[in-house]
Amino acid sequence: MILQLIAGGILIGGVYALMAVGLTLIFGVMRIVNFAHGEFVMVGMYLTFILYASLGIDPYLSVLIVTPFMFLLGWMLNGLLIKRLIGAPHVTQIFVTVGLSMLLMSLALIIFGADYLSVRSPLTTQVLDVGVLLGVPQVIAFIISMMVSVIIYLFLKKTFIGKAIRATTQNRSSATLMGVDVKKIYALTFAIGTGLTGLCAAILLPIYPAYPTIGLGFVLMTFVVVVMGGLGSIPGAMIGGIIIGVIETVSAFYFDPGWKEAFYFVIFILILLIRPQGFFGQIGAEEL
Amino acid sequence: MMLKIKSLNAYYGDLQAIRDVSLEVGHGEIVALLGVNASGKSTTVRAISGLIDRMEGEIYYNKELINDIPPNQRTEMGLIQVPEGRQLFPFLTVRENLEMGAFTKEARSKLNENLERVFALFPEMKNKEKQLAGTMSGGEQQMCAIGRGLMSNPRLIMLDEPTLGLAPLIVKRIFGIIEEFRAMRITVLLIEQNVKQSLKIADRAYMLSNGKIIKEGSSSELMNSDDVVQGYLGV
Numbered sequence: 001m002i003l004q005l006i007a008g009g010i011l012i013g014g015v016y017a018l019m020a021v022g023l024t025l026i027f028g029v030m031r032i033v034n035f036a037h038g039e040f041v042m043v044g045m046y047l048t049f050i051l052y053a054s055l056g057i058d059p060y061l062s063v064l065i066v067t068p069f070m071f072l073l074g075w076m077l078n079g080l081l082i083k084r085l086i087g088a089p090h091v092t093q094i095f096v097t098v099g100l101s102m103l104l105m106s107l108a109l110i111i112f113g114a115d116y117l118s119v120r121s122p123l124t125t126q127v128l129d130v131g132v133l134l135g136v137p138q139v140i141a142f143i144i145s146m147m148v149s150v151i152i153y154l155f156l157k158k159t160f161i162g163k164a165i166r167a168t169t170q171n172r173s174s175a176t177l178m179g180v181d182v183k184k185i186y187a188l189t190f191a192i193g194t195g196l197t198g199l200c201a202a203i204l205l206p207i208y209p210a211y212p213t214i215g216l217g218f219v220l221m222t223f224v225v226v227v228m229g230g231l232g233s234i235p236g237a238m239i240g241g242i243i244i245g246v247i248e249t250v251s252a253f254y255f256d257p258g259w260k261e262a263f264y265f266v267i268f269i270l271i272l273l274i275r276p277q278g279f280f281g282q283i284g285a286e287e288l
Numbered sequence: 289m290m291l292k293i294k295s296l297n298a299y300y301g302d303l304q305a306i307r308d309v310s311l312e313v314g315h316g317e318i319v320a321l322l323g324v325n326a327s328g329k330s331t332t333v334r335a336i337s338g339l340i341d342r343m344e345g346e347i348y349y350n351k352e353l354i355n356d357i358p359p360n361q362r363t364e365m366g367l368i369q370v371p372e373g374r375q376l377f378p379f380l381t382v383r384e385n386l387e388m389g390a391f392t393k394e395a396r397s398k399l400n401e402n403l404e405r406v407f408a409l410f411p412e413m414k415n416k417e418k419q420l421a422g423t424m425s426g427g428e429q430q431m432c433a434i435g436r437g438l439m440s441n442p443r444l445i446m447l448d449e450p451t452l453g454l455a456p457l458i459v460k461r462i463f464g465i466i467e468e469f470r471a472m473r474i475t476v477l478l479i480e481q482n483v484k485q486s487l488k489i490a491d492r493a494y495m496l497s498n499g500k501i502i503k504e505g506s507s508s509e510l511m512n513s514d515d516v517v518q519g520y521l522g523v
């Protein structure tokens with residue numbers, strides 16, 4: 001049984017990891033505390049639902065529509081709102097992004113009501129038996145998430161733009177002196193982070209129903225993952241996401257699903273006490 | 289004139305850091321901007337790079353008024369600053385720092401050529417290619433910073449206190465390298481507190497004090513001027 005739970009936790013944790021990769025990018029590069037990150041997932045889930053309900057597009061196909069849509073939404077929101085928060089005190093950032101999240105939540109409630117909306121992909125009910133039973137949608141979600149996380153990691157490590165993003169994180173004015181258009185880097189980072197929420201949303205909808213407040217749980221969880229893994233660290237976010245997935249699944253079974261936040265906040269506090277920079281964080285990096 | 293600054297005033301908030309600074313740098317020259325701490329030297333170069341929000345006056349680069357050109361585009365024009373205190377990317381490797389220097393299109397097309405040039409000047413950078421820049425000694429970091437500046441394919445390089453806090457042997461070496469820029473056809477604006485060594489390699493110099501230019505002239509004139517000798521050369 002415990003193996004079954006751990007396997008399930010790892011799979012769903014993969015999606016949390018990808019969500020956290022987006023947030024850690026935004027947090028690490030722009031120093032923006034984005035409390036609307038979870039609501040972006042929610043928006044993506046509703047969009048996936050609409051594409052399914054009105055046009056019959058399979059959620060796994062709509063990844064190709066929802067991800068670019070959320071990327072563009074991120075680019076736009078950055079231009080309208082987020083770029084004004086760069087360098088602002090965290091309190092200001094929290095007010096604005098919490099406000100944005102409430103706005104999105106209320107809009108969802110007005111448009112879609114409070115009902116749970118779910119989709120059925122032909123794959124939804126299929127199960128793989130590999131000693132433990134694995135839901136096919138969970139396996140697909142895990143594989144896509146891990147692949148995309150690795151792609152993002154390589155993008156940051158190997159490409160010129162990726163290096164410019166890391167350089168901007170470490171020293172903004174030096175990056176400017178290198179000829180980097182820092183504002184564009186910020187816009188791109190926010191758009192990538194938000195685009196990833198769209199990807200998460202599309203692969204989550206066959207697993208979780210969409211409802212207006214689903215983002216709340218996601219955002220708390222992703223922040224825990226980001227701090228656990230180390231600010232701005234992609235491998236940290238990947239491992240942190242999986243750990244949180246396992247904690248969530250195991251604690252929900254042995255105690256009660258309502259306890260899961262309590263459990264990962266205990267872990268969160270322990271990590272802050274033992275290793276404040278997170279698993280892969282660099283000491284001092286948070287001060288740059 | 290490659291660089292011409294007319295009546296520059298620059299402010300940090302309400303605080304005026306430099307007053308009515310005018311200076312010129314000709315093609316192929318090494319010009320020194322000298323002065324003690326807080327005399328406005330760094331503010332002047334930051335303004336030339338476009339990093340100061342509030343300023344008045346005119347900055348011409350190759351006869352073009354560049355006041356309204358954003359800093360990253362000034363880099364694309366070959367107007368390069370090696371900032372005070374190195375300002376490397378500490379968690380990027382030496383190699384990655386150098387590559388970041390070649391971020392602009394033109395510099396990127398000459399990346400390999402410039403990388404060889406940097407490794408020839410600073411062989412130790414080749415050996416430390418894979419080391420995180422933040423973990424090197426001050427002298428090595430300065431070499432990396434100058435190397436990064438060279439990677440940007442500069443036409444005019446502004447070096448802000450490149451020898452500050454370094455051991456005498458490295459200071460000597462860095463001054464030697466700045467002299468070599470002449471042969472590379474790179475124009476130099478050198479910001480320094482080390483008046484004596486700077487005047488030795490510079491063609492001309494300006495002395496800043498309390499945000500104002502108090503003296504200017506050829507290096508030999510300044511070297512023989514009484515107040516420079518008394519005030520800075522400590523003879």
